[in-house]
Amino acid sequence: METEKSLLKGAVLLTTAAIFVKVLSAVYRVPFQNIVGDTGFYIYQQVYPFYGIAAGLAVSGFPVILSRIVAEADERRSQVAVHTAFITIGTMGFIAFLLLFFSAGWMAASMGDKALKPLIQCSALFFLFVPYIAVKRGTFQGSGNMELTASSQMAEQSVRVAAILLFSAYAVLSDRTLYEAGLGAVTGSLLGMAVSAFVVWKHSRKQKRSILFLFDRRTAVEIITCGTAICLSALTLVFLQLADSFQVYSGLIASDMAAADAKMWKGVYDRGQPLLQLGVVAAVSISLTIVPLISKAWKEQNQKAEAAFSQLALRVSFALGLAASAGLAAVMIPLNTMLFKTADGSGFLAVFGLSIFFYSMMAVMNAVFQGRGNDWIPAAGTAITVAVKWGANAFLIPSYGLYGAAFATAGSLLAGVLFLTVIWVKNQAPLLTRVFVLKTIAAALIMAFVVYLFVQLILPTDAGRIWNGAAAVSGAFLGACLFLVFMIKWRIWNDDDLRILPFGDKLAKRARRENKRK
Numbered sequence: 013m014e015t016e017k018s019l020l021k022g023a024v025l026l027t028t029a030a031i032f033v034k035v036l037s038a039v040y041r042v043p044f045q046n047i048v049g050d051t052g053f054y055i056y057q058q059v060y061p062f063y064g065i066a067a068g069l070a071v072s073g074f075p076v077i078l079s080r081i082v083a084e085a086d087e088r089r090s091q092v093a094v095h096t097a098f099i100t101i102g103t104m105g106f107i108a109f110l111l112l113f114f115s116a117g118w119m120a121a122s123m124g125d126k127a128l129k130p131l132i133q134c135s136a137l138f139f140l141f142v143p144y145i146a147v148k149r150g151t152f153q154g155s156g157n158m159e160l161t162a163s164s165q166m167a168e169q170s171v172r173v174a175a176i177l178l179f180s181a182y183a184v185l186s187d188r189t190l191y192e193a194g195l196g197a198v199t200g201s202l203l204g205m206a207v208s209a210f211v212v213w214k215h216s217r218k219q220k221r222s223i224l225f226l227f228d229r230r231t232a233v234e235i236i237t238c239g240t241a242i243c244l245s246a247l248t249l250v251f252l253q254l255a256d257s258f259q260v261y262s263g264l265i266a267s268d269m270a271a272a273d274a275k276m277w278k279g280v281y282d283r284g285q286p287l288l289q290l291g292v293v294a295a296v297s298i299s300l301t302i303v304p305l306i307s308k309a310w311k312e313q314n315q316k317a318e319a320a321f322s323q324l325a326l327r328v329s330f331a332l333g334l335a336a337s338a339g340l341a342a343v344m345i346p347l348n349t350m351l352f353k354t355a356d357g358s359g360f361l362a363v364f365g366l367s368i369f370f371y372s373m374m375a376v377m378n379a380v381f382q383g384r385g386n387d388w389i390p391a392a393g394t395a396i397t398v399a400v401k402w403g404a405n406a407f408l409i410p411s412y413g414l415y416g417a418a419f420a421t422a423g424s425l426l427a428g429v430l431f432l433t434v435i436w437v438k439n440q441a442p443l444l445t446r447v448f449v450l451k452t453i454a455a456a457l458i459m460a461f462v463v464y465l466f467v468q469l470i471l472p473t474d475a476g477r478i479w480n481g482a483a484a485v486s487g488a489f490l491g492a493c494l495f496l497v498f499m500i501k502w503r504i505w506n507d508d509d510l511r512i513l514p515f516g517d518k519l520a521k522r523a524r525r526e527n528k529r530k
Contacts, residue, residue, distance in 0.1 A: 029162035031297055033169045038289035040173040042351050047180050048193050050279030050356075051272070055194035057282040058123060058257045059131045062112065063201045064250035066138035070208075071165060073243030074101050074142075075150035077235055082154025094151050096231040102143035104236070112136035124262035125275075127191050134198045141205040148212040164211040172204025238387055245378045245390035248428070249371065251398045252421055253285065255405055260417050263409035280357040281414045283348065284364035291336040291368035294329075296375055306383030318384070319442060325376045326444055331452050331499065333372025338460035339491040340365040343467055343484045350481035357414065364418040370425035377432040389435050397428035448504060455498035463491040 045053040074097070081093045112119075116132035145164065152160040179196030183189075188196075260281060264274035306325075309317035340347070341362040349355045374397075378390035401424035408416025436443065467487045472479065499505045 025158045025162045027297065029165045031293060033165050034289060034293055034296060036169050036173055038286040038293075040177065041286040043177055044180060044197070045279070045283065045352055047177065047184055048190060050277075050283075050352075051275045052180070052184075052190040052193050052279070053282055054261070054275045054279035055128070055131070055190055056197045057253070057279070057285065058125065058128055058261070059135050059194070059198060061250050061254035061257055062132065062135035063138055063198070064253065065247060066142055066205070067168075068243055068247040068250060069105075069139075070142045070145040070149070070205075071161070072246035073239040073241075074146040074235065075153055075161065076242050077239040078147065078150025079153035081231065081234070082151055083156075090154070092226045092228050093231050094147060095226045096228045097150065097235055098143060098147045099227055100232045100235050101146055101239075105139045105142045108139040108142075109136045112139065122262070123258055124265050131191070131194050131198050134195060134202070137202055138205060141209055145205070145209055145212055148216055152215070160212060160215045163215070164208045167211045168204040168208035170204075171207040172201050175200030175203045241387040241391040242382075244394045245382070245387070248374065248394045248397055248425075249288070251394065252401050252424065255398065255401045256281075256417060256421075259402070259405040259409060260414070263405065263417075264413065267410055267413065277357070277414060280352075281360065281364075281417060283352050283357065284361050284367075284418070286351075287340060287347075287361070287365060288367055288371070291340060291365070292333070292371050292375060294332045294336070294372070304383075306380055307385075310384045322380045323442060323444075325380060326373075327448065327505070329372045329376040330444060330449070331456075331495075331505070333369040334452060334456045335459065335491070335495045336372070337365050337367075337369040338456040339463060339488060339495070340368065342460040342463040342491060343487040346467055346471055346475075346480035346484040346487065349475075349477060350484050353477065360414045360418040363415060364421060366422040367425050370422060370429050373429050374425060374432065377429070377436065381432070381435075389432070393428045393432045396431050397424045400424040400427040451502050451504045452499075455495055455502065455504065459491050459494045459498065462494060463487045466490055 041053075044056070048056070078093065078097045081097075082090045085093060113133050113136035116129045116136070117126070119132050120126045120128040149161045149164065152158075176197045177200075179200050180193045183193035183196045261274050261278045264277060265271060269277070305321045306318055309315075309321060344358045344362045344365070345355045348358045348361060374393065378393065381387075381389045401420055404420035404423055405417060408420050410416075412419070433443070467483050470486075471483045475483070
């Protein structure tokens with residue numbers, strides 16, 4: 013009982029930290045864009061994926077697989093695993109640093125902007141922090157201590173965001189170039205990782221030290237293969253951003269757009285990233301909550317409970333993801349103006365918003381597969397998604413510009429969802445019912461239509477930023493209320509679905525009263 017309580021507490025701690033990191037990672041981009049403008053935002057977003065990959069390696073992949081090994085091993089085996097992990101991940105991190113640092117010029121040229129070379133070289137330093145942070149997090153997690161991972165993640169993100177905003181504001185106010193402002197933002201991220209390493213070191217000072225450095229080849233192979241599989245599925249959105257870094261700006265230039273305009277419009281397109289990250293928070297939160305329950309049911313061979321938890325996660329993520337995508341499209345014009353000063357790109361950003369729905373489904377399906385002990389199916393789904401994205405970008409951007417890039421992102425995630433669905437069905441796991449799907453789609457479309465009309469009615473043609481903000485917020489609130497009413501009145505969600513939501517118990521009681529009246 014004490015062990016289960018400890019595991020539950022650790023899961024809650026990690027879930028809280030992950031949500032905090034994702035929300036802060038999305039929110040800071042808004043003031044950052046307001047400081048540096050669309051062109052400055054383009055510069056930063058071009059190199060952001062390198063930080064995203066390094067951060068993912070230090071949180072999602074290698075610590076998870078190392079914690080599994082440590083948790084199942086005796087003290088001797090645990091020491092061997094930790095030493096092997098440090099040598100293995102350290103070697104990989106150093107190789108990644110060398111490759112990125114010395115190929116920075118080639119990468120910048122491939123992106124179509126040679127001025128990005130110093131920023132890419134600075135980004136290579138991220139991978140030198142990965143081995144120490146990843147191994148320490150994995151070691152502590154394996155012994156049941158989740159506080160280290162949670163506190164280091166939150167400290168890293170807090171310092172990183174503060175440093176990025178301060179450094180970029182200083183660069184702009186002191187009349188530095190936007191590329192120098194971007195370099196300041198990368199430096200801020202490096203400072204965040206350094207703080208994370210310091211927090212890890214401070215937590216582990218009292219840890220028993222061992223001077224032996226042992227290496228086990230089988231453990232090294234397990235860390236590389238299984239760690240890579242976990243990392244792939246966790247970094248889906250980052251890999252899609254990396255594809256855009258190489259293909260969108262260079263594609264716009266190839267279509268005879270002026271360099272200055274292409275940079276500005278790529279920055280406008282990148283406004284979709286914080287919207288996507290905020291939109292999928294609900295689905296990611298559900299997946300983080302449901303995984304331990306599915307894992308427990310799977311280990312106990314309780315197929316009924318496993319199927320029930322999987323269905324619950326799918327139903328809620330399908331509904332919330334669809335509502336978020338539809339609602340975002342309905343309020344995109346005032347929301348875009350409120351957050352980023354102008355309504356530029358609202359059309360293709362609304363298309364980009366479809367990615368919220370598809371990634372919400374993909375994240376939860378990945379979590380279910382991983383809860384059943386299968387890390388390779390989600391990894392294969394990510395590989396298919398990224399391959400489709402690169403191909404679709406190459407095909408669509410020359411003809412359709414940023415609309416093509418937005419459709420490529422949404423379409424690639426749809427491809428990933430379809431692949432996971434096929435595997436899901438082959439495993440004879442129950443999918444969503446046709447009635448549930450049709451009713452939910454109807455609820456989302458009606459909600460979006462009503463909200464769009466509401467926004468158009470209350471929004472004057474020459475409305476300023478404050479009025480647009482009021483329209484966006486009131487429209488979003490109206491949409492949330494309408495969708496919830498439909499889901500309850502039409503009996504689409506049951507009590508278990510409602511209890512996952514904030515104030516879920518009260519909503520479930522209200523729904524039962526409504527049903528009794530009928």
